[in-house]
Amino acid sequence: MRNLFLAALIVLLLAAAAPAQSNYDVILANGRVIDGSGNPWYVADVGIRDGRIAAIGRLCPSGPQACPAKRTLDAAGLVIAPGFIDVHTHVEDSIRRIPTGDNFLFDGVTSVITGNCGGSETELAKYFTELRSAGISLNLGTLIGHNSVRRAVMQSEQRDPTPDEQARMEALVEQAMRDGAVGFSTGLIYIPGTYSKTAEVVGLARAAAKYNGVYASHIRNEGDDEHGGVFTAIAEAIEIGRQAQMPVEISHFKVSNKKLWGQSTRTIRLVEKARTEGLDVTVDQYPYTASSTNLGVLLPSWAHAGGAEERTKRLQDPASRAQIASEMRTTIRNRNGRKRLDYAFVASCRWDPSLEGKNISQINKEKGRKGKLDAEIQTVLEMIEKGGAQMVYHSMDERDVLRIMQFPYSMVASDAGVIEFDRGVPHPRGYGTNARVLGLYVRDKNALRLEEAVRKMTSLPAQRFRLTDRGIIRPGMWADVVVFDPAKVADRATFTKPHAYADGFRFVLVNGEVVIADNKHTTARPGQILLGPGAPAQIAASK
Numbered sequence: 001m002r003n004l005f006l007a008a009l010i011v012l013l014l015a016a017a018a019p020a021q022s023n024y025d026v027i028l029a030n031g032r033v034i035d036g037s038g039n040p041w042y043v044a045d046v047g048i049r050d051g052r053i054a055a056i057g058r059l060c061p062s063g064p065q066a067c068p069a070k071r072t073l074d075a076a077g078l079v080i081a082p083g084f085i086d087v088h089t090h091v092e093d094s095i096r097r098i099p100t101g102d103n104f105l106f107d108g109v110t111s112v113i114t115g116n117c118g119g120s121e122t123e124l125a126k127y128f129t130e131l132r133s134a135g136i137s138l139n140l141g142t143l144i145g146h147n148s149v150r151r152a153v154m155q156s157e158q159r160d161p162t163p164d165e166q167a168r169m170e171a172l173v174e175q176a177m178r179d180g181a182v183g184f185s186t187g188l189i190y191i192p193g194t195y196s197k198t199a200e201v202v203g204l205a206r207a208a209a210k211y212n213g214v215y216a217s218h219i220r221n222e223g224d225d226e227h228g229g230v231f232t233a234i235a236e237a238i239e240i241g242r243q244a245q246m247p248v249e250i251s252h253f254k255v256s257n258k259k260l261w262g263q264s265t266r267t268i269r270l271v272e273k274a275r276t277e278g279l280d281v282t283v284d285q286y287p288y289t290a291s292s293t294n295l296g297v298l299l300p301s302w303a304h305a306g307g308a309e310e311r312t313k314r315l316q317d318p319a320s321r322a323q324i325a326s327e328m329r330t331t332i333r334n335r336n337g338r339k340r341l342d343y344a345f346v347a348s349c350r351w352d353p354s355l356e357g358k359n360i361s362q363i364n365k366e367k368g369r370k371g372k373l374d375a376e377i378q379t380v381l382e383m384i385e386k387g388g389a390q391m392v393y394h395s396m397d398e399r400d401v402l403r404i405m406q407f408p409y410s411m412v413a414s415d416a417g418v419i420e421f422d423r424g425v426p427h428p429r430g431y432g433t434n435a436r437v438l439g440l441y442v443r444d445k446n447a448l449r450l451e452e453a454v455r456k457m458t459s460l461p462a463q464r465f466r467l468t469d470r471g472i473i474r475p476g477m478w479a480d481v482v483v484f485d486p487a488k489v490a491d492r493a494t495f496t497k498p499h500a501y502a503d504g505f506r507f508v509l510v511n512g513e514v515v516i517a518d519n520k521h522t523t524a525r526p527g528q529i530l531l532g533p534g535a536p537a538q539i540a541a542s543k
Contacts, residue, residue, distance in 0.1 A: 024049050024069040025512060028483060029060050031075025035473040036082040036458035038451050046080055048479040051512035051526075055475060073507050073514075075483050081454050082471050083110025083480030083510065084434050085461035088216075088251050088284050088413035090114060091140070092121050095131070098418045101138040102521055106501040107414075107434045107491075108457075110480035110510045111139035111530060113465055116251060116415075117218040118187030120145030122152055122172060124179035128529045137515050139480065141465060141530030143185040143216055144176035146204060147193040158195045158305035166203055173207040180531035182465050183214030183249075188233070189221070194301040198236055205244035211534025214465060215241050216249040223257030223336060223395070230255060234267055238274045238281055248274075249464060252415050253283035253404055254396055256291060258337030261397035268407050275409070282464055284413035285404050287436050289396040290495065292347060292415065292427040295389045298380055300327040315385055325377050332373065336395060341376045345495070348390040348424035355389065357425040357496065392427050392495065402447055405437070411456045411464070412437055421499055428498040432491025435502035439490035450486060466533055478528075479512040 024047040032041040033056065045059035047069065060067035064074045086104065089112040095101060104112060114120070120142055121127040131140065149172045153165050161169065173184055184205055187193050205215050217240070219233035234250065241248035250271070255263050274281045296304060303324050304311050314320040332338050341360035349355045355363055360376050363383075369375040383389055404410050416430030429436075434457055441447045462471025470478050482505060489504030501519075508516035513526040 022068060022070045023047070024054060024059070024067075026071045026073065026479075026509070026514070027059055027067040027069035028073050028075045028080050028481065028507070029064040029067055031078050031080035031483060033473055034079055034081045034451050034454045036454055036471050038455040038459075040451060041079065046473065046481070048481075048509070048512045051479055053473060053475050053477050053479050056473065071514075073483065075506075077485070078483050078506055079450070079486050080473065081482050081484070082458040082473055083482050083508065084108045084412070084457040085111045085113070085465075085467065085471060086414050086433070087113045087249070087411060087461045087465060088116050088415050090116060090119065090415070090417045092119070092142075094418035095136060095138070095140065096134070098420060099131075099134050099136045099525060100521055100523065101136065101418050102421070103416070103419045103431050103501065104138055104414075105508050105516050105521065106505060107432060108482040108484060108502075108505050108508060109138065109414075109434065110482070110508065111141070111467070111470060113141050113143065113182060113461075113530075115143035115145050115181070116185050116187075116216060118145040118147035118185055118190055118193045120148050120185065122148050122176065124176050124181055128180060132529060135525035136527035137510060137521070137525045138527045139470075139510065139530050140527060141182045141467070141532065143183045143214075144173055144181040144208065146184065146186040146196070146201065147190055149173060149204070150192050150196065154192065156192045156305060156307045158192070158302060160197060161200060166200065170204055170207040173204050174210065177208055177211035177213055177532060177534035178536070180529065180535040181208070181213065182530065182532035183216055184208035185216040185218075185251075187218040189218065189297060189301075191301065191304040194220070195305070198240065202240050202243045205240050205246060209244045209246035211532065212466065213532060213534065214247045214249055215244060216251055218251045222254055223260060224331075224334060230257070230260070230263075230267065231270065234270045238270070238279060241281065242279055247280040247464065248282070250281065250283045252291070252413065253285050253410060254291070255400045256336070256393070256395040258395070258397075260337070261400060264400040264403045268404065271407075271409060282409045282411065282460070283404070283407070284411045285401070286413060286415050286429045286433055287401060287405060287441060288427070288429055289398055289401055290392050290394040290427065291396070292390065292392045292429070295380060295383060295391050298328055298332065298344075299324060299384065300331070312385060315381055321381065325374070325381065328377050328380070329373060332377075340371070340373055341380070343394040345392045345394070345425070346389045347392045347426050349383075351387045353424075390424075390426075392425075402441070405441060406447060411460045412453075419499075426498050428491065428493030428495060431493035431498060431500060432502045435489050435504060436491035438484070438486065439504070443486060443489075465530075467530060479509055481507075481509040483507040
């Protein structure tokens with residue numbers, strides 16, 4: 001009996017001395033878990049196996065040094081949260097050039113939805129194959145864009161589609177949905193989408209709705225108070241969702257007319273009213289008072305009809321040029337509530353990089369012209385003739401930004417692409433959108449609970465775009481995870497010095513692989529293509 005006891009004791013001692021079995025690939029140890037639902041944080045270990053979250057709880061009873069994992073990441077004093085899902089990006093071409101997507105990952109983003117504002121790839125099967133072959137560090141889903149579809153069928157013509165053209169556009173949308181698009185997007189201030197009427201958009205939206213897609217819209221107007229302006233544009237987006245019987249996502253929700261600052265109370269009420277009526281409407285926003293788009297939006301839409309060559313002819317015709325300038329003057333004063341173009345800064349100008357970082361008033365002055373709006377308009381027209389520019393427009397009020405941020409149906413989005421570090425003067429939102437919310441609005445201004453901010457970056461975007469296995473820290477979900485220091489997280493990018501990665505993100509994991517560790521990109525490319533619900537099961541299974 002004594003020998004049996006001694007043998008058993010030896011077995012127990014040997015087992016205690018043996019290294020712990022690696023039950024997990026990675027364990028995030030002893031962190032404050034914010035699961036993405038909006039619930040309060042709690043302390044736990046998170047175990048990851050085969051790319052998914054396998055367990056949550058006390059997985060390392062003897063401490064981080066003895067975790068049953070191939071790799072242990074100490075998260076003591078840090079937040080463990082789902083990877084952020086950026087629902088409004090423009091990465092179609094830029095992720096080809098920079099597949100590591102550094103500016104997004106250093107801001108905690110693990111998944112992006114691209115194809116917004118009506119602009120997207122149209123041959124999605126080919127696009128997805130290309131990205132899978134090259135490898136990407138982020139997960140990527142895309143919408144199918146109205147402007148891209150319309151241009152493929154009708155070029156840049158300013159007219160209604162014929163029945164045959166409408167059918168061909170709808171067929172392109174349906175094919176994209178079967179290939180895996182998550183929905184249908186419009187950019188109704190851009191060419192050629194601005195030439196469309198509501199009925200055309202409804203028809204295309206219905207084609208996407210057949211495959212359970214989302215309707216995401218850069219609405220027709222974001223600031224003008226004439227003919228209802230932004231309010232009518234919001235109503236149109238809601239009506240399209242109503243007629244197509246599909247969810248609506250209003251992109252970069254804002255009030256961009258200085259004369260209408262404060263009217264976010266009214267725009268929010270329109271969304272609340274729609275939801276009360278049973279319509280599934282949400283919004284996204286970037287946490288800045290400046291937008292970014294091209295210089296051409298200052299021109300009336302008819303000036304662009306037929307493409308760049310036709311626009312050049314109109315600008316060279318004195319009568320047409322005068323009409324364009326006159327309408328621009330009215331738009332700038334009425335739609336933007338401005339007397340000068342000192343709020344419009346050049347972000348990128350291929351034909352003259354020396355203009356980058358300067359506003360139109362400064363550029364106009366350097367040309368020796370009078371500091372008047374009419375002279376600044378002529379400067380804009382000359383810049384358009386030379387090739388245009390990407391711009392940053394300081395057009396919003398901080399109180400509206402904050403009010404929309406606190407709206408429970410709003411989510412956080414950057415409206416950015418993959419950025420080449422140190423090139424141009426891009427909008428800082430491309431580097432610090434999420435860090436800005438967590439640092440400035442949560443920690444410094446106390447305007448949001450930390451758990452609520454994380455919900456707006458994770459489970460709400462996942463719910464909106466039907467990413468059913470992401471956006472929550474829960475066993476079985478894909479292990480897209482960020483680990484950050486809530487006391488240190490901060491955006492470092494500014495409008496004058498935008499090329500600066502965010503601080504405070506210790507680790508970022510995509511599908512269980514570490515891609516950011518202690519301020520370095522590991523070069524891993526574990527990103528997946530996020531397919532919409534219309535993709536056949538066999539395609540979805542291969543993602």
